[in-house]
Amino acid sequence: MSSKTKNNIVSTIEPPVELDVAAIRADFPILDQKINGHTLVYLDSAASSQKPREVINALLEHYRHNHSNIHRGLHTLAERSTEGYEKTRSHVAQFIGGVPTEEVIFTSGATESLNLLAYAWGDLNVHEGDEIVITEMEHHANIVPWFQLAQRRKAILKTIPITVCGHLDLSNLDTIITPRTKIVALCHMSNVLGTINPVAEIAEAAHKKGAIVVVDAAQSAPHTTIDVRALGADFVAFSSHKMLGPTGVGVLWGRSELLEEMPPFNTGGEMIREVRFDKITWNELPHKFEAGTPNIAGVIAFDAALSYLDKLGMYNIHHHEMEITRYAFERLSELDGLEIQGPQVVEDRGGTISFTDPVIHPHDISTFLDSHGIAIRAGHHCAQPLMRVMGKVATARASCYVYNDKSEIDALVDCLKDMRKYFGV
Amino acid sequence: MSSKTKNNIVSTIEPPVELDVAAIRADFPILDQKINGHTLVYLDSAASSQKPREVINALLEHYRHNHSNIHRGLHTLAERSTEGYEKTRSHVAQFIGGVPTEEVIFTSGATESLNLLAYAWGDLNVHEGDEIVITEMEHHANIVPWFQLAQRRKAILKTIPITVCGHLDLSNLDTIITPRTKIVALCHMSNVLGTINPVAEIAEAAHKKGAIVVVDAAQSAPHTTIDVRALGADFVAFSSHKMLGPTGVGVLWGRSELLEEMPPFNTGGEMIREVRFDKITWNELPHKFEAGTPNIAGVIAFDAALSYLDKLGMYNIHHHEMEITRYAFERLSELDGLEIQGPQVVEDRGGTISFTDPVIHPHDISTFLDSHGIAIRAGHHCAQPLMRVMGKVATARASCYVYNDKSEIDALVDCLKDMRKYFGV
């Protein structure tokens, strides 16, 4: 915990502590296996990360000793489960910069967080002719809910374009964000380009025009220090499964003033104060937005994931990934014609590297690599509009995390060379 | 699997096989512990069930060997995860009576399933002046989404009343369900009264008037054989965590004709076919309704829960619980003035027993029992309107499952007797 606090405050002056990758790898049981006869090289963490023993054990511990439904129960197991669940909430509140606990809402994932917003804040506040601004580099999760909202409310969906280097082009921001803009929704880090966006700068521009700022932190929360207030965000969404935690758990953080005025989204048990057939009143924050039995075990185990990240230190993690990215850039340049998307300067980006071969299709790259134990992703990465802007049908994407090291980049590059021989193109 | 099929077909003529509770208990690690110095007696399965080793191990196995994001991946781990996830879908399809696989939609729980319906089917089909019929014995999850829908669409929410014995009063069904009725939503089994409702009969009446039938099977799916077609349902919702599976997983089953015509609910990755900034097309069923990264591990482990239930046989489980309920009724009658809610005939109900003491409040009952290791629930059980109809503020609720036996009913009754002495009332 202390390392986290330290990083938040003095991150830019203290030198990073190097991650002990060998020790970390020993905490991830899944990495110790052969795939198609080769040691697994997992370079697909941007899609979903692996889980350390601590997280798996927390799930186990919950189901072996403590499981019960939460909040409503007066018995020991219910108290243990409730306490564990609420402990994670406090931890998340601290992890994202020290916000009030009741501003942290658990969802089933970043996608649901963004949908909740589009329905509950959007339908209340967006009217005919209003504008919603997103960017060209968004994941479908941060496009489709806004597209649908725009359709429902007869609003206009606008986009901030990107430059050829894969940065947001802010030169016309003033004409894109206007007094009619109600929402500016953008990713903190692109899941294709790796770009880290200047959220605070854009937030300032948005707030000047009276818009709220929704930050999709699905790719940044796992890899960098997040301080939601410093980002200037009004709402932030992210997923547990990309940051060492279990699947089926997400977070929506929002400023309580905004959350208070919003109607609930999903409704049912837990989120009510009183139900009559003619009148229903809502529970207080955060429960108003958590209808029904949540992913109790998942939320409880998410705490262990956050502790693991705290222990390593987000600043150190980011630095580690910059180092690997730098090395990957160097080694990938040995492959003639291989094209890397997104910023070429590692300081501007995370460790997610999309690339294309001039001839070999990303699917074939992925299948070939997999036959050598190397897991990467290939396709449109749920960012079809970005693909179209980039003029690509698909890309191959290698993404690294705390358990990856440079030797795995070597394995990747060597295998790509073999691949070219294999396909003879 | 074979036992399941057998039970579905010849359940009413073959005698049930008695459950070997001692062997079953050995499969549930959580039961082997002391609470406040006493062996845990878990009688709160209606809130959430415990998990057998097989389910816990499936989670473990997934995270230790197979985890990856699904559907989009071309590598070995992605294939394993996808295969596991889709295997559960097929299993669910079979478990609920053999429906087409694409009619099974995974959600985060019964609550989300019902919300999905209220938004996606409801907003499309319910118009001003239309009627939505629910019953007086619904859980908030099957009230509030319909209440909200009625508000949004200026529709009318009507209720089927209950009799003093805790059955639905169908005497005026003809005037309650009218040609203006669009939706009849009801629970298959009440989470307070234990009542098993004559869903097929009501469904027939509803269909005659052109309404669709939504069945909340959250309490029945864990305890009885479910054949969604035989129930006459158009949609059915239930939760994994109440039927030996992990938290954060639910099912919505729907007839494909209806699902096809519905717009999606949550939107984002996976559920699209093509995304352009000016036009979006949806993926096919069931993916249209599964936006974003789902609870992969949870869904995969849910398969193990279904297998465990298959192995025991739903018919045998129901019979086991009837036996325990019969015994509980007998023993609880030793307590003067103790009032049991719901049907007194065990054939009409499941093993969920709500009761009140003439003097001691359910909270005090629960706290006292807990101090003796006995976990029951106390409160309104997310059914405040039913409480009001029953004239109760709260009830104590003991609910049994496959791992409970009669000796635990003895423990309960003995402890209730001690309680009366303790409070001296």
Next chain:
Amino acid sequence: MTSSLDDMYREVILDHYRSPRGRKPLDKANILSDGINPSCGDEITLSAQVNGDIVEDIHVDCKGCAISVASGSMLAEAVKGRSLDEVRQIAQAVRKILKGEEDAKLPEELEDIESLRGVRQFPVRVKCALLAWVTLLEGLDKLEKSQTDNSDTISTEEKD
């Protein structure tokens, strides 16, 4: 019998529970406040007759568990005859006690109420113990608001 159970259900609490004070309905009331505990269904109706600055009589009707009934009963006993300021201070002190703030102080003659401290070991039950006091504080706020509200003094009596 575990000791923590006896910690919560102390003899004085059980005594208040078995014979709650303040159960006589009032003819007139100028504080009227309802409280519910949505998570468990406890309901309380609290009415008080204030004369000048003094709470002359109070009626507490609580449908709830031993803890909420006893807490309401202690409240009835504690506030009768006290000034509005004193009452507010006491209610705030009880709230602090139940939230675990050690420095909260009560008048000596109200040491019965101290016995509610045992409830803190049962986090879910803290709400039960709080209900009466929070409802009282809301009633006091309403009274104050209606008194400072120049436009139209709301007579809470009429609500009956």
Next chain:
Amino acid sequence: MTSSLDDMYREVILDHYRSPRGRKPLDKANILSDGINPSCGDEITLSAQVNGDIVEDIHVDCKGCAISVASGSMLAEAVKGRSLDEVRQIAQAVRKILKGEEDAKLPEELEDIESLRGVRQFPVRVKCALLAWVTLLEGLDKLEKSQTDNSDTISTEEKD
């Protein structure tokens, strides 16, 4: 090199991939069908010139992986010069082969296409192999519909 990789990327598939057939655009076409594989972004545009009952020429433009390109190339080679009925039968047989139905039969001279069987070991890639054939079947359906549709014969050529 694992054997299953070579199972999928058989020499004949790599050959079609390296030099795909049917890449020459047509001047006229009365079948025009687009297909995409949303899960991975493969895109195909297929146009064919049908004269009477015979597919005289076909153009397959596929942006995709080795499997979808090879599959499209095999398709181009296989259907040219055949009757609409034959073409439909072949496309349906390929679909069956890719779905693992053992009894699906292809004309002997089309045994190249049999090499696609290896793709079945890679479930996610089956869609890639299917894309061209499904797009073709859709095109055939459209053509048939426009022909049986008495009201107004849609000339798919005009779509260009």
